Amino acid sequence: MRILIVEDDPPLAQYIRKGLEQEKYIVDVAHDGAVAIEVASRSKYDALVLDLSLPGLDGTGVLQEIRESQSDVPVLVLTARNKLEDRVTVLNMGADDYLVKPFSFSELSARLRALLRRHKQAVNPTIKYADLEVNTAQRVATRNGKRIDLTSKEFMLLEYLMRNSGHKVSRAMIVEHVWNLNFDTMTNVVDVYINYLRKKVDEGAEKKLIHTVRGVGYQFGEGREIA
Secondary structure, X not given: OEEEEEOOOHHHHHHHHHHHHHOOOEEEEEOOHHHHHHHHHHOOXXXXXXXXXXXXXXXXXXXXXXXXXXXXOOEEEEEOOOOHHHHHHHHHHOOOEEEEOOOOHHHHHHHHHHHHHXXXXXXXXXXXXOOEEEEOOOOEEEEOOEEEOOOHHHHHXXXXXXXXXXXXXXXXXXHHHHHOOOOOOOOOHHHHHHHHHHHHHHOOOOOOOEXXXXXXXXXXXXOOOXX
């Protein structure tokens, strides 16, 4: 599960990030509203933890743009604003939950899990592209009706590529989102796992779906190698 924290207080953002990472979430952080919109437009998130008092574009502006983009990503508002009218306003704008600072991390975690459960039940867990189908709930992948046996990391990598189909993703982005690590330019782990996936997903198929973007990384979808 991938979470975006939008919080302008770096120590607090880091505290939440560490807590969620200990619970095995993949976590990104944005410290202002404009960056949050840009990051959310590039990657698929399972939930947002959103502060309202942000520099530049505030939290209500972020929420409005996200909902206007037709995104149904669950949003948990985490704010010091405790007035009833603030709560009513953001819930009416499309927030899914509202938690007032100061807060208990255990409550934040519990509310986030509840949001993710409800959203998972409401959303079709199946991702499809051409003849490739992935069920993220059952963690099953098939191509042309034939099951593909994948390790946990291979499945996470394939899901990440499919959720970003049509977009170029760098090795650094893959390492951060799939392995939850900072990218080490000396490691070839991404290339190794991409080769594993190609052998299982593309080998023998008429249409190749995993493509190299030279100088950048990789791109999922129908097409050719990109120089």
